[in-house]
Amino acid sequence: MPELPEVEVTRRRIAPLLVGRRVARVHTSRPSYFFLTPPARLRRGLEGRELGALARVGKYLLAEIEGGSRLLLHLGMTGQLFADGVASVRLLSASRRASVAPEAQRRFEPDRHTHLRFEFADRGPAVLFRDVRKFGKVQLLAPGERSDRLDKLGTDALAITGEALFAATRGRKAAIKTLLLDQAIVAGTGNIYADEALFLAGVRPRRPAGRVTRAECERIAGGLRQVMLRSIETGGSSISDYVAPDGSDGAYQDERRVYARTGEACAACGARIRRSVLGQRSAHWCPACQR
Numbered sequence: 001m002p003e004l005p006e007v008e009v010t011r012r013r014i015a016p017l018l019v020g021r022r023v024a025r026v027h028t029s030r031p032s033y034f035f036l037t038p039p040a041r042l043r044r045g046l047e048g049r050e051l052g053a054l055a056r057v058g059k060y061l062l063a064e065i066e067g068g069s070r071l072l073l074h075l076g077m078t079g080q081l082f083a084d085g086v087a088s089v090r091l092l093s094a095s096r097r098a099s100v101a102p103e104a105q106r107r108f109e110p111d112r113h114t115h116l117r118f119e120f121a122d123r124g125p126a127v128l129f130r131d132v133r134k135f136g137k138v139q140l141l142a143p144g145e146r147s148d149r150l151d152k153l154g155t156d157a158l159a160i161t162g163e164a165l166f167a168a169t170r171g172r173k174a175a176i177k178t179l180l181l182d183q184a185i186v187a188g189t190g191n192i193y194a195d196e197a198l199f200l201a202g203v204r205p206r207r208p209a210g211r212v213t214r215a216e217c218e219r220i221a222g223g224l225r226q227v228m229l230r231s232i233e234t235g236g237s238s239i240s241d242y243v244a245p246d247g248s249d250g251a252y253q254d255e256r257r258v259y260a261r262t263g264e265a266c267a268a269c270g271a272r273i274r275r276s277v278l279g280q281r282s283a284h285w286c287p288a289c290q291r
């Protein structure tokens with residue numbers, strides 16, 4: 001699932017293909033829960049208009065549109081936002097992926113999972129939004145319209161301080177990891193980076209949040225920033241479907257210390273990495289390095 005770093009890498013790489021370009025046509029798939037704004041209204045609100053700045057808010061992308069409206073995009077679990085003409089095995093179904101040699105990759109052709117395709121007045125490359133599991137979202141916000149999805153978000157994971165985290169966790173019995181995944185507390189965090197930050201901080205994912213010390217909160221906040229900035233630098237984590245807008249894979253998955261490394265030796269101490277289930281999500285941690 002794309003988390004803050006993957007969304008930020010997407011923003012940086014897709015921005016040059018959106019910002020300052022005038023939308024000529026929008027092709028959509030049929031109405032579904034993917035469209036918070038019905039496709040017909042989305043087309044009317046975008047066609048003929050120029051796109052402005054592209055921002056990231058938590059795991060959302062937010063594009064300004066000429067005239068004052070805004071376009072909200074969320075990649076969900078398997079969303080892929082990319083330029084027309086790229087090739088990547090991640091743009092194939094899982095079954096086809098296994099049977100295609102990398103050199104046989106062909107230019108992506110829009111398929112039934114392609115829910116949005118923007119064509120531009122300059123006749124340059126189109127931009128596509130593909131989402132196999134369709135947990136992604138698209139919404140057009142009218143000028144001045146607020147989004148309850150954005151209003152609900154807590155502090156961005158890159159900006160959270162130990163002090164704020166300490167305050168948010170006082171009196172909470174829930175596991176610290178569960179609170180880190182709560183977008184109303186720390187926006188942008190997901191399973192991979194929460195596990196990695198807790199490892200760096202030396203705190204077990206299951207520890208009741210209210211019992212994490214002030215010093216540990218500082219280490220967790222610092223750990224989140226460290227792993228996320230490093231992931232952005234390496235292009236994000238391409239573990240399942242995530243692909244950058246130019247078709248390239250990220251490389252952060254090679255640097256992860258605990259996430260999905262169950263049974264492997266901890267790089268710091270040699271103990272076996274464990275996996276436990278926490279609120280229907282898996283948590284990965286080192287029994288020796290984390291307390």
Ligand SMILES: [Zn+2]
Nearest residue numbers: 266269286289
């Ligand atoms: Zn260890």
